[in-house]
Amino acid sequence: MYNFEFVKPGSVAEAVAALKDEEAQPLSGGQTLIPTMKQRLNMPGTLVSLTGIPELVGVSADGGTLTIGGATTHAQVAAEATAYPALAALAGNIGDPAVRNRGTIGGSLANNDPAACYPSAALASGATIVTNVREIAADDYFQGMFTTALDEGEIITGVKFPTPEKANYQKFEQPASRFALTGVFVAKYADGVRVAVTGASEEGVFRWTEAEAALSSNFSADAVDGLTASADGLIGDLHGTPEYRANLIKVLTKRAVAAAA
Amino acid sequence: MPKDGIGASTKRREDIRFLTGNGNYTDDINMHGQTYAHFLRSDIAHGKINNIDTSAASEMPGVLRIFTAADFEEKGGIPCGWQVTDRFGEVMQEPKHPILAEGKVRHVGDPIAVVVAESLEQARDAAEAIELDIEELEPVLNMKEAIKDGATKVHDDLTSNLCYDWGFVEENREAVDEAIKNAHHVTTLELVNNRLVANPMEPRVAVGDYNRSNDEFTLYTTSQNPHVIRLLMGAFVLNIPEHKLRVVAPDVGGGFGTKIFHYAEEAFVTWASKVLNRPVKWTSTRSEAFISDAHGRDHVTKIELALDENHMFTAVRTDTYANMGAYLSTFAPSIPTWLHGTLMAGNYTTPLVYVNVKAVFTNTTPVDAYRGAGRPEATFQLERVVDKAARELGVDPAELRRKNFIKPEQFPYDTPVAVTYDTGNYHATLDKALEMTDYAGFEARAAESKARGKLRGYGLAHFIEACGIAPSNLVGQLGARAGLYESATVRVNATGSISVMTGSHSHGQGHETTFAQVVAEMIGIPADQIDIVHGDTSKVPMGMGTYGSRSIAVGGSAMVRATEKIINKAKKIAAHLLEASEGDIELKDGQFTVAGTDKSLAWGEVTLAAYVPHNYPLESLEPGLEETAFYDPSNFTYPSGAYICEVEVDPDTGKVDILSFTTADDFGNIINPMVVEGQVHGGVAQGIGQAMLENVTYDENGQLLTGSFMDYAMPRASDLPMYSTDHSCQTPCTHNPLGVKGCGEAGAIGSPPAVVNAVIDALQRGGYNVDHIDMPVSPSRVWSAMQKG
Ligand SMILES: Cc1cc2nc3c(=O)[nH]c(=O)nc-3n(C[C@H](O)[C@H](O)[C@H](O)COP(=O)(O)OP(=O)(O)OC[C@H]3O[C@@H](n4cnc5c(N)ncnc54)[C@H](O)[C@@H]3O)c2cc1C
16 A cells, blocks of 8 residues: 545535545545555545545435435445335345445445446436536446546535335345346336346446336236347456356346346 | 363364464564565566666665565575476476576566565565566466477476376376276266465465574474475575574464465575564565465366276276476475375276376466365366266266275275275265265255256265375385474473474464373373474474374374373383382373272372482483474375265356255264364365365466456355264274374365266256366356256
8 A cells, every 4th residue: 555645524515625636535435445555556645534424424215215325334224224125135235244334335336346236226226326516317327337427526425216116136146256246126116117237247337228128018027038138248257258147137137026026 | 081182072272362362473473673575576477587677666765675586596496395207207397496586487476576675565665666677478378288399488498398297007008098998888077177276364474583693594484384494495495504494383374285385485584684684574465375375276187987887997097287387386296196196096996097197387376285185186086087977877876986985894905006095984984974965865855946946966975085194215205305204292391281392283273282182191181281382493393294184193193102102201200109010000090000009199290200300210210201203104094085065056047055065084083073073164165165166267368367355266154054074984094003094184175076066966957968067166157058058
C-alpha cells in the first residue's frame, strides 16, 4: 500500500469538497478498494471516508419505495429491508459476515463489478441511483464492466427501489470468489416483469428482454422454457464457458420465477 | 495405565496456545535492528535478462542494499535432494537453481532482485524503481510439446526439457506389453492430475540473524524439517558449517509438503544478515505464495489395465508426463518416480506393472511434494481405471476390487514394484465401508434423488500408501541424497518430569500431545509431566522432520527406543536402591516394584537418585538419566483403506453436492483416535478440494490465472459433508515398535478417486455416456461433459 491521506467528513457537502482534490477517492466499506490498494494497483492521494456521514446510512420504506443510503452496509440491508425481502436476501448472501459488515451498497454500485449482486437488483427493479447532483435511472447507470454513469467526484448518496409484487434473486456462485458466476434477479411489478443478469456478460449486468416479455404475459417458470439465452458476448473463463453461462441464465431465471411465484 | 496414555483421545495441548493467540510463529519473531527484504519477481514466464539497473532504486529512502544474481557468484545453487537414474542408466538432467535469476527468468515469480530496507514499504517502493530490461522468450508450457525436437529450452545448458525418462520395472517392459496385447480386456484411461497450491494458512516467512560475536548464523523459518534446511543450506549453498548455523522452525501454521523444501528466500536472509550485519526478515504475501511456494501434482497420464476372462488383473501399464516446473525443487524428482511407481500395484495381485514417467521442465513454478506426494497420483489412476473396467465389464466395482485384492493370508506380500507390504486386510476395510454406507440401500436412495430431479452416485476407492518414510539404505540406492531415519533424546529431569527432543516437527499434527502419550504409557506417569520439544537444531539431535506420514512411525519409534534405554537404566538404579536383582524389577504405573515382594519406589525417587547419586552404583553406572536413539525403519508402512463418496448431481447446472463421505482406514495401532480422525478430516478436505475445486491454471503466456483466492478455489466448510470415519480395522505394522502406520496423508490420497467415481456413477445412472471428467469436477465441466455424453 502506498501512503495516503485520510479524511472522514460528517456531511455530504464536506465529502464533495474533499473529493475536489484530483487524487481523492471515496472510501466506503473498503472491501474492494483496500485490497486493490494493498496490491498497489490503486494509489489515491486522499481517501474520503463516507461511512461517518449519517445521511448516507439507513434503510427506509415509504409507499412503494425502499430507499437505502449509499453507505449502508450489506448486513444492515439484510436486516432492515423487510419491505423488499428478495433484496434483503441478496444482501444477506454477499460474501461473508466480515464483508457484509463493512461493504456497502454505494460501494458495490459505484464499483459495478460484472459479477456483483446488487447491480442485478438495481437493474431488475428499475431503481434510481441518487447522487449528490442528480438522479440516474438504473437503465442509464450501468455502462459495462466497472463502468457507470458517475462523474468524477460524484457520490452515490442513496438508491431508491420501487418495491415489486414478487421478486427473487438466484445466485450461482463462482467456486473460488463466491461472487456470482451468474446471478439472475427477477422482479414482477404491476406494469411488467424485469429480469437482470449479472456475472455472465462481457458488458456487465444486462436485462434479458425476451424473458421479460414472456414472463410479463405469463409469470411462470414454464414461460421461459421455449427461450434460449444467447452465448454471444458472454464471459468465458476458467470457471465456465459462454455456453455454460447461457445455460445458467435460463436455469436461474426459471428458478427465480418459481421461487418468487 | 495413565488416563492419557496410548489409545486415549486426549485433547491437543498445543491448541490452547494456538486458539488463544499465543502461538509463536516465525512472523511473530522480530529482532532488534531488523531490516526487511522484498523480492522483485518476474512477471513474465520466460525471458532473457539484458540488464538490471538498480542505481535509482538504491538511492531511495531507507534502502540498505539491492542484491542481484551478481552478488551470489560465489554461492551454490539451491540443491536438489534426489537424483533419479533414467531407464537407460543415465542420471537425470539437473539444472542450476540460482538464488536469484541468472541470465534468464524462467517462471512468473522467479526472483530477480532483492531490496533490503529499513521498512517493508520502503523496500517495495525501491523495487518498483528497479529498471529491468528483459526480452520475452517463448514460454514452454505444454509437456508433450516441450520434449519434442527443436522445442524452446527452459535451460539453455541442458540438452532438452526432459529431466528424465524413467521406467519401472524396466525389466518388465516387454512382458507388460505382451500381457496387454494378449489380454481378454484392456481398459484405457487418459487423465490429468491437476496442479495444486498447498496454501497453508501461514505463508512462508524467514528471518536471518548473524551474530558477530560468535560468528553464528540463526535462521528462523517456516519449515517442516529444520535440520534438512541446515544441511542443504549450510553445506551446499552458503558454505556454513553446521556448528555455526542454527535453524529454528517455531510454531508452523501448516505445511502440507510445501514447507519441506529449501527455498531461496531462506538462503538469502541468512547470508544477507551477515553482509548487512542486521537481521533480515522476509514474509511472503499470499500472492507471492501462489507463485513461489512449490506446487503439487501436475501429471498427465495414460493408464491401461489388462484383465483376463475371469476379470483378474494381469498387467498395468502407465505413461505419465510429470511437470517439474522451471527448476528442481528439493524432492521433486522422487515424487513421480519412487513415491508413485512403487504404488502402482495398489491393493491388487496384478503380477506385471510397468510405469513410464517423463519429467519435464516448463516455465512454471517448481512442483514438488504435496500431501500424499506421488501416492495420490498413483491411487487416482488405479482406482479410476479399475472403476472404469468394472463399468465396461458390467460388474460390481466393489466385487471387481475384492476379487483382485491381495488376501489377508498373503502378507507379507512382494509386489512387482519393489515394495513388500508387511500387513493389511483390504477385505475388512472394504466390507466395513460398504456396511457403513448401506451399499444395499443405495438404489432406494438413488430413486429418491431421481424423484427430486437429481442424479445420485456412489463412488468407491480403495487405496494403499507407502508411509513411514523411509529405510535409508533403500532410498540411498534409489537416489536420495539423505538418510531418512529419525532421532529422539529423552531427558529425564531430577524430579521425574521429562523433555523429549524429537527430530519430527509438528506443524498442526499434534505431536506435543500424542508423543507425550506414548512416553506416558511406557513409564506410567501423567502425560503432563512430559514436554515434547521440536523444531530447533540447537536443541534437538539431527533429525529429518515431518512429511510422508513418518512422524509416529519413524520419529515415534526413535522416541520409544530412547525411552526403552531410559527404562533400562532406571531399572538398574531401582535395583540398586531396592537391593534386588535387575531382572526382578518391574515398572508399572510409575512405580518400580520387585517381583514377588511388596517393595517399591516411585518414578521420581529413582530419577532423583540419578541426579543426586549418594546411594548409587557409580562404579558401574553413570549418573544422570538422558538417552538418545536414532531409528532407521526396515520397511515403509502401508496404511490402506476404503473411501466411499455419495454425491448428487444437479443435471441443470452440473453442480455436484457431496452427500456423505465415509472412510474405513487401517492405520495399524493408534495412539490418539481423536487426532487420527482430525488428520483424516483434513486430508479428505484437501482431497475433495482437489477433486472438486482446486486447479492451478496458466494461460498460453505462462501467466498464472489462479493467483489468488478469487480464482483458486479452496474448499470451505460449506463444501464438505459431515464425515463418517472408522479405523477399527487394524493390522499393526510388523516392523516398528508401536505397530503404527501413519495417518497424515491417507485422506488426501483416497478421496479424489472416490469423488470422481461417484460423479461418473451418477452421470451413467442418469443415462449420460460420460466415462471420465478431469478434476476438478466443477459445475461447468460436469455440465459440459453432460452436453457431449
Ligand atoms: C471476500 C469478498 C467476497 C465478496 N463477495 C461478494 C459477493 O458475493 N457479491 C457481491 O456483490 N460483492 C461481493 N464482494 C464485494 C463487496 O460487496 C464490496 O463491499 C463491494 O463491492 C464494494 O463496496 P464497499 O463499500 O466495500 O466499497 P469500497 O471498496 O470502499 O469502494 C469501492 C469503489 O467504489 C467507490 N465508492 C465507494 N462508495 C461510493 C459512493 N457512495 N459513491 C461513489 N463511489 C463510491 C470507491 O471509491 C471505490 O472505487 C465481496 C468482497 C469480498 C472482499
